Amino acid sequence: MKNTLFSKGEIIEGEDLGVPYKFQVLKDGIQGSCSVYGPGMDLIQNKRVFLKYYFDPRPKAPWFSAFVEYQKKIQNRIEQSTNAKQLIAGIHRYFQDHRRHFWQAIEYVENSRDLKTYLKSDDISWDQRMTFAKVFMFAMKILHQELRLVHCDLKPENLLLVPQGNDNYSIKLIDFDRPILLDEEEIPWGYNGTPGYKSPEHKIHMRPTEKSDVFTCGLILYELLAKEGHPFNYAAVSDDYNENIAPTPHLLGTFGNEDSDRLIEETLHRMLEPNPDDRPTADEVYQVFFRAGGSIRPKTPKAAQDHTRVTQPAHSAPAASASVVTNQSPVNVQALKGAADIVFLLDSTGSMTPCITALKQHIHSFIEALIRGDESRNISPVEDWRARVVGYRDFEECNKSEKNAKLYRKFGGGGWLISNPFTRDENELHSQLDKLKSFGGGKAPQESLLDALMLVLKSGFLPAGQQDAGEADGGRAWRTNGVGRIVIVFTDAGYHPTMSYCAEKTLFEEGALYPLDLRGAGLDELQHAIESGFFKVYVFAPNISDYDELSDLSNVLIMQSDDEDEGLVKMMSDSQIERLIDDIVKGVSRSSSDFREIPI
Amino acid sequence: MGWHCPKCNFMVEDGAFQCMACGYHQETRLILTSGVGNKWRTLISAEITRRTYKRLYPDTEHQYIPRNEGEHPFSVIKDAENNWFLQANGKSPVAVTLNGNLCDPAREYLLNNDDSISIASRSDSSRQVAPLTVSFILKDAV
Numbered sequence: 077m078k079n080t081l082f083s084k085g086e087i088i089e090g091e092d093l094g095v096p097y098k099f100q101v102l103k104d105g106i107q108g109s110c111s112v113y114g115p116g117m118d119l120i121q122n123k124r125v126f127l128k129y130y131f132d133p134r135p136k137a138p139w140f141s142a143f144v145e146y147q148k149k150i151q152n153r154i155e156q157s158t159n160a161k162q163l164i165a166g167i168h169r170y171f172q173d174h175r176r177h178f179w180q181a182i183e184y185v186e187n188s189r190d191l192k193t194y195l196k197s198d199d200i201s202w203d204q205r206m207t208f209a210k211v212f213m214f215a216m217k218i219l220h221q222e223l224r225l226v227h228c229d230l231k232p233e234n235l236l237l238v239p240q241g242n243d244n245y246s247i248k249l250i251d252f253d254r255p256i257l258l259d260e261e262e263i264p265w266g267y268n269g270t271p272g273y274k275s276p277e278h279k280i281h282m283r284p285t286e287k288s289d290v291f292t293c294g295l296i297l298y299e300l301l302a303k304e305g306h307p308f309n310y311a312a313v314s315d316d317y318n319e320n321i322a323p324t325p326h327l328l329g330t331f332g333n334e335d336s337d338r339l340i341e342e343t344l345h346r347m348l349e350p351n352p353d354d355r356p357t358a359d360e361v362y363q364v365f366f367r368a369g370g371s372i373r374p375k376t377p378k379a380a381q382d383h384t385r386v387t388q389p390a391h392s393a394p395a396a397s398a399s400v401v402t403n404q405s406p407v408n409v410q411a412l413k414g415a416a417d418i419v420f421l422l423d424s425t426g427s428m429t430p431c432i433t434a435l436k437q438h439i440h441s442f443i444e445a446l447i448r449g450d451e452s453r454n455i456s457p458v459e460d461w462r463a464r465v466v467g468y469r470d471f472e473e474c475n476k477s478e479k480n481a482k483l484y485r486k487f488g489g490g491g492w493l494i495s496n497p498f499t500r501d502e503n504e505l506h507s508q509l510d511k512l513k514s515f516g517g518g519k520a521p522q523e524s525l526l527d528a529l530m531l532v533l534k535s536g537f538l539p540a541g542q543q544d545a546g547e548a549d550g551g552r553a554w555r556t557n558g559v560g561r562i563v564i565v566f567t568d569a570g571y572h573p574t575m576s577y578c579a580e581k582t583l584f585e586e587g588a589l590y591p592l593d594l595r596g597a598g599l600d601e602l603q604h605a606i607e608s609g610f611f612k613v614y615v616f617a618p619n620i621s622d623y624d625e626l627s628d629l630s631n632v633l634i635m636q637s638d639d640e641d642e643g644l645v646k647m648m649s650d651s652q653i654e655r656l657i658d659d660i661v662k663g664v665s666r667s668s669s670d671f672r673e674i675p676i
Numbered sequence: 677m678g679w680h681c682p683k684c685n686f687m688v689e690d691g692a693f694q695c696m697a698c699g700y701h702q703e704t705r706l707i708l709t710s711g712v713g714n715k716w717r718t719l720i721s722a723e724i725t726r727r728t729y730k731r732l733y734p735d736t737e738h739q740y741i742p743r744n745e746g747e748h749p750f751s752v753i754k755d756a757e758n759n760w761f762l763q764a765n766g767k768s769p770v771a772v773t774l775n776g777n778l779c780d781p782a783r784e785y786l787l788n789n790d791d792s793i794s795i796a797s798r799s800d801s802s803r804q805v806a807p808l809t810v811s812f813i814l815k816d817a818v
Contacts, residue, residue, distance in 0.1 A: 162686055163697075207698045211684045214697040238685070246685035366699050367786075537745065556745045596703065596815050597719045604718060607727035608748070 082112040082129050087119075088179070092171035096120065099127060099181060109268065110253060118168065118181060125168045125181040128253075132265075135176035139264040144178055146260070150252060153223045160223055163215040165236065165250045185236050185248050192232035195299055202329035204243065205300050208235075210365045211247045216293055216358035219249075220286040226256040228284050229268040230292040232299065256284060272306070276350050287352035290361065294322075294347025301327055301340070307348065322348035331368035339364055415460040416446070416560035417498060419532050422512060423523055423567035424467030424494060429514040431566055436509050443502055458560070464552070465508035467494035468528030469516045472576050474584070481583040488515035491584030493528055497551020498544075522622075525571035526602055529613065531590045532563055533605040554609070565615040570622035574598045603629045693812055701758035704812040706787065708732060708752075711807055719815060721753045723765075729806060737806040740795055742769050749795055753784060760787040760812070771796040773804055 082105030089098045098119040105112035105127075116127035133140045151167045154160045168181040191208070194200045200208075212235060219225055227234075229251055236248040254268040269278050275291035278284045299306050302325035325344045330337050343364045349355045356364075422432060446458045467490075474484045474492035484491055489511060496508040536553040538544075543555065554561050575594035594601070606613060612631050617623050619636040627634040678687050679702070681695035688695050693702045707717040708724070710732035722728075725748040729738035741749060746765075750772045753761045764772040766781030773794045774785050778801045787810050794804035 158687075207683055210699055211686070211697045240682075240685045242682070244683050244685070540745070592720070594720060600705075601718055601720050601722070604716075604722050604728065607731075608723055608725040610727075610745075 082114065082127070088116075088127070088173065090171075090174050092173075095171075097169070097171050097181075099125070101127060105129065108253075115184060116181065123168070124184040124186075126165070126184045128180040128182060130178040130180075130253075133178075135172075135178075140176075140178075143265055144172070146257070147178070147180070149257060150223075150225065150255060153225070153257075154252075157218065157222045159218045163211075163218060163247065163249055164252065165248045182250070183248075185238055185250075188236040188238045188248065190233045191235040191237060191296070191300070194237060195232055201243070204245065205328065206331060206365075206368075208237070208245070208247060209297055209300055210362070212296070213293065213358060213362040213365055215247065215249050216289060217362045219255075220258075220289070220358050224258040226258065226284050226286055226289050227252070227292075228255055228278075228289070229253065229270055229273075230289060230296065231270045231273045232296055235296070258286070272308070275352070277352060285352060286358065287355045290347050290355045290358055291349075291352070293358065293361070294344055294355075297344050297347070298322075298325055301325070302344065303328055331365075336368040340368060414456050414458050415555065415558065416458045416462075416562055417554050418461060418463040418562045418564065420463065420465045420509075421528060421532055421563055421565045422465065422467050423469075423525070423565075423569055424488070424512050424514055425469055425516045425521065425523060425569065426514050427568055428566070431568065432509060432512055432514065435566065436506060439505060439509070440502065443505075462498040462500050462555070463505055464496045464498045465505065465512060466496065466528065466532055467512045468492060468525065469523055470521065470572075471524040471527050471582075472572075473516065475582055478583065484516065485584075487513065489513040491582065492524060493531065493584075495550070495552065499551075522570045522572045523567065524575070524577065525565065525567060526573075526598065527575045527577040527594055529563065529565065530575060530594055530597070530602055530605055531577065531592070533602075533609055533611055534590065534592065537609075561609060561611045563611060563613045565613065565617070567615070567617050569618070570620055571626075573622075573625075575601075599625055599629060606631050693814070699757075703758045703815040704760070705815060705817075706752055706754070706760050707811045707813060708793070708808040709811065710737075717813075718752065719754075721751065723748045723751045732808065733806055740770065740805050750779070750793070752787070760810075761785060762787055762793060769798065771798045771801055773801060776804070 082101055084101055084104050086101040087098065088101065089096075091097070100117045100119055102115040102117055102124075105114040110132035111128050111130045113126065113128040116125050117123070118125050133143050137143075147170060151170065154164055154166060165185050166183045168183055170178070170180045172178055216227075219227060227249070230249075234249060234251040236250055237245040238248060240246055254265060256263055256267065263283070267278065267281070267284055269284070273292050273295055275284065275288035278288050278291075295306055295308070298304055304323050304325050307322040307325070322345060325341050327337050327341060331340055343356060343361055346354065346356055347361065420435065422428065422435070424432075443461070443463075446461060448457055469484070469488065469492040471492045474480055474488075481491070488494075494512060496511075499505055499508070537556050538553045540557040544551075575597045577590075577592065577594040579591050579593065605611070606629060613629075613633070615623065615626065615632065615634045617634060617636055623634050623636060626632060678689045678692075680687055681698060681700050683700040684695060684698040686695050686697035693704050694700065703719075705717045705719045707715055708728075709715050712733060712735070714732045714734070716728055716731050726738055726741040726743050729741045732738070747768045748765055749768045749770050750765055751763045753763055755761065761784040762772070762774055762779060763784045764779035764781045772779045773796045774787075775792050776794075778796065779785055789811055791810040793808045793810065795806045797803040
């Protein structure tokens with residue numbers, strides 16, 4: 077129905093209290109219960125607004141002036157609250173026209189859609205639903221506690237969702253036509269409300285309170301979060317719903333754990349208690365949402381509750397993983413003497429071919445020296461060794477695109493990380509080195525050394541005393557209890573100072589085996605992993621400043637060469653290898669009894 | 677000035693790491709500070725071992741912490757929402773308290789600024805040593 081008082085193109089112009097106003101109506105107005113509304117333009121400030129013309133109360137109504145004052149009071153409260161201003165579509169200005177009719181020009185919320193539209197289209201994810209619920213209840217807490225008002229006419233249409241990009245939305249509450257200020261005794265113009273969203277007391281024309289809003293919020297939250305939807309089928313029976321029989325809701329998704337979910341379901345149900353005194357406050361509901369997921373929550377993963385966290389890669393067979401590879405070791409297991417697990421961590425980019433070849437040539441003498449020991453210098457032999465080869469490149473470069481991933485797969489023999497299981501067989505070690513193809517890298521590259529090192533350190537631990545994991549963990553887990561744990565790095569490049577590995581971002585199975593997110597981690601975290609796992613790390617690297625900081629870490633020994641081209645290969649000379657082995661066997665021979673414990 | 681929550685666009689005041697409207701957490705580093713003022717920090721989940729305590733309490737208190745692997749007293753865990761949790765290790769001979777209350781190893785406890793974590797005797801949890809204070813800094817803060 078076209079409203080002649082509020083038609084498209086109409087200019088509303090005049091002066092109120094000495095201040096001029098000039099608005100243009102952009103669309104024919106829509107008639108509500110007490111106002112006509114629609115989009116408009118403030119022609120003085122050149123700003124789009126939402127215009128609202130009140131035909132009720134009329135200026136001749138005995139309480140008209142009180143109503144106008146009341147509206148101003150509400151707006152003042154909103155203006156004074158930093159929180160409320162963000163959550164409520166604010167008043168641009170209000171004025172009385174030449175016939176003394178009351179108008180409001182409200183903030184125009186660009187690109188918004190109301191919650192009802194989203195619920196109808198079912199175009200919202202569970203994550204978004206949870207966020208809406210939290211912010212909505214936060215807004216209600218602000219309304220009740222800071223503004224001291226009851227909205228009285230909450231419904232999904234009055235919740236605007238404003239897209240912010242990345243599937244995120246901000247929320248704006250609208251329609252503050254006739255809220256109730258809690259400190260006002262007389263409300264001569266009655267109480268607003270929408271059938272299907274009124275509380276029981278509101279329905280029988282009692283004055284709505286904050287708890288009446290809570291009831292209505294409960295109805296909206298049922299629609300938003302519960303499989304049951306609106307519990308009273310308001311569309312069919314509108315005002316006749318029986319508020320005594322709200323079903324217990326069942327959430328459409330989870331807030332993180334069963335305890336939280338049950339608490340939220342109970343809280344939603346309590347919000348619909350017929351007796352207002354039995355309902356929670358908006359703040360209580362907000363707190364329940366805010367703490368969902370828990371300030372205390374059951375330990376995860378649930379299946380491993382009798383164990384501490386399983387730190388091995390996720391590829392292990394699910395049933396076996398918790399029991400076979402764990403960071404647990406029974407107490408008082410005899411420490412192994414002269415045992416070592418060694419990982420050769422090699423930069424596998426293009427320029428590393430000579431180094432890999434040199435390592436192949438020296439691996440035999442390395443192992444020989446390792447198991448020989450040196451009685452004259454009181455160095456015990458490493459009688460029980462396991463070793464494996466791991467190649468690494470640039471995580472980000474490799475996972476930048478499908479195209480890159482394909483190239484790495486085709487020419488590099490895998491992704492950014494080429495991992496092999498521990499072996500006691502020297503031939504197998506040779507074969508692991510043979511498989512390593514130099515690929516990738518570039519001029520003055522930085523590779524993902526810290527990421528690779530961290531993943532190697534976090535490859536899981538075998539239970540104390542266990543010597544091999546067999547197939548269960550991909551053969552990568554470290555032995556515990558007195559076994560020396562050594563990583564020897566060979567690289568001719570620098571490294572990214574912060575890690576970027578994230579299992580979810582890897583395009584390769586191999587990389588995704590480690591269920592970790594290391595993004596942003598750096599030397600602090602690496603230091604902790606080295607120290608807490610009693611690792612020793614040797615790094616053969618070029619003489620570049622990148623390695624200054626790495627050399628500050630404890631248990632990290634950097635061996636650098638000034639010769640850019642042949643340096644790394646020369647460093648694999650007998651003397652350097654001897655020095656390395658010296659250090660390794662000393663570490664392995666060290667008794668783990670160099671600590672003592674004090675009972676508390 | 678504050679920051680806009682990327683999840684709900686609410687303007688959060690400076691110094692707060694969490695959006696009070698939707699609960700979004702900025703990514704933070706967890707810092708543990710010992711009674712002697714030493715600090716240890718991490719951006720990723722970690723087990724707090726005797727070695728960690730040795731940094732925090734280099735003189736004596738670290739000797740209360742079991743030395744065996746797998747007997748670390750607790751872990752700090754960062755979840756996908758950037759919340760930090762404490763998880764006591766049920767296999768450790770020592771117990772852990774959070775703000776004086778004994779931690780159940782079957783639970784994870786949300787860590788807040790100024791929380792205090794102590795090592796306690798399993799037989800008498802009122803005997804607590806080596807307190808650590810929890811704080812946070814933004815991931816990229818120096």
